[in-house]
Amino acid sequence: MITPISLFNASCTECGLKKLCFPLGLDKADMLRLDAIVKRKYPLQKGDALFTTGQPFQAVYAVRAGGFKVSTVSASGEDQISGFYLPGDILGTDALATGNHISTAIAIDTTTVCEVPFQDLERLASQLPSLNHQLLSLMSKELADERMHAELLSRKSAEERLTLFVLWLSRRQERRGFSGTEFRLGLLHRDVALYLGLTPETVSRILARLAEEQVFSWRNKQIEIFDLQALIVLAGESQHEKTNSPRAQCG
Amino acid sequence: MITPISLFNASCTECGLKKLCFPLGLDKADMLRLDAIVKRKYPLQKGDALFTTGQPFQAVYAVRAGGFKVSTVSASGEDQISGFYLPGDILGTDALATGNHISTAIAIDTTTVCEVPFQDLERLASQLPSLNHQLLSLMSKELADERMHAELLSRKSAEERLTLFVLWLSRRQERRGFSGTEFRLGLLHRDVALYLGLTPETVSRILARLAEEQVFSWRNKQIEIFDLQALIVLAGESQHEKTNSPRAQCG
């Protein structure tokens, strides 16, 4: 396996993810000050929790390698997955309002993170407007993501949900400099199903059909996209929607 | 109709919503500085847009009276409602990351807002740590709300969605000092349906049944809760879930 991006204990200035992560928009001097408060943690093993529901809020975390699934347990005991965090993503901000984490983050692979103690971050941000802006911008992006998730859950068919999800993954991979058509993701089908508001059975059935139709395959945590164009159409992201609107042909 | 909370052009220090809104956590001196940058706008009429998708981001807004529905149009033309904003709520922060609004806010009643130009706010926040913290906290809360919304959409039955929604409304009303069992909300059933990921027909049917069962009624934009306890149970928020787990009786 190749890791084209980052060395283990690299500082922000040397990190391949700096264009995606906190340092975005900071000049070199500011980045060094940020570096000073960041702690690089020992890798987490698959299944380890970075934080759990109820735990007091101490820090936010940037993913360097690996990834997390973030979930909440509802009153009924079933848990809901609210998102997946991959290299360059920042997680933990949901705890900001209450002072306690309202979700649990589980490593889906061997994972390394940068820990940013929040008190330090807030203090530094008050001195560096661009960092503060970046922090706000980050949360705004998370909000936008969560809205897309809600939209996906609200009116999309199972097939649309799954294809849209794979499309998002593909684009995220590309933005990180990986291949957008062939990549690995340490998720169980059950996790995907929970995220998409479906059952594992439905996911399995649709996956089988899409593989047969040569759109993409997802076996053993390995995803391979054969027909990106078809994927886009199935996900309902093609320019001129054809599904239900007979008169939607140009302006 | 009674307006127990605010006079029209009251400053933050005199505003009945200060415990819910921006000023939360600010001392009097800081609140006065906040006051200085806040603009009170002329009331919007029902149906007016506060901002629309694509419009450049200038300010965030606090609702003083009335309310908004916030929606996005998906690629397929159908629009999805991501939330409702009532007095004390702050909206517009979703535009922060991109610099343009990614949603449209429509007044659901005659509505007054406080406009807070974002540049001024950011500048002031860099000088007042408590204001900056409040800003972050606010966005964190929005994120938490959006997650609850996603959870609602993902595995709840139509009845659970509707009862949960009414329960949330009731609690919000109470927190604002209104009656939690009898209140008005200028929403079409269609809006509610869109928010809940259902059709107007389904909403209508369930509303009819719940009214017959004396749980609550919702006619002509007037909501009246008869049996709060039943509502809590139906919404799946009772302590020990009974729905599907025969052995869920105590520790």
Place this chain on the structure above:
DNA sequence: CGTTACGTTGAAAGGGTTCAATCCCTGTGG
């Protein structure tokens, strides 16, 4: 008083769930 948009009600159809059985992969111990 007519128009229009929203709301209600009914019957039929469909997509996803549920439940259950079987398969497959991975890791473990003999």
Place this chain on the structure above:
DNA sequence: CCACAGGGATTGAACCCTTTCAACGTAACG
């Protein structure tokens, strides 16, 4: 190295909730 467990994935059949489509009521507004 192989057998065996155990969790996850797959497949099938029946069911059920929600949608869809259509018709009818009803409230608001010019």
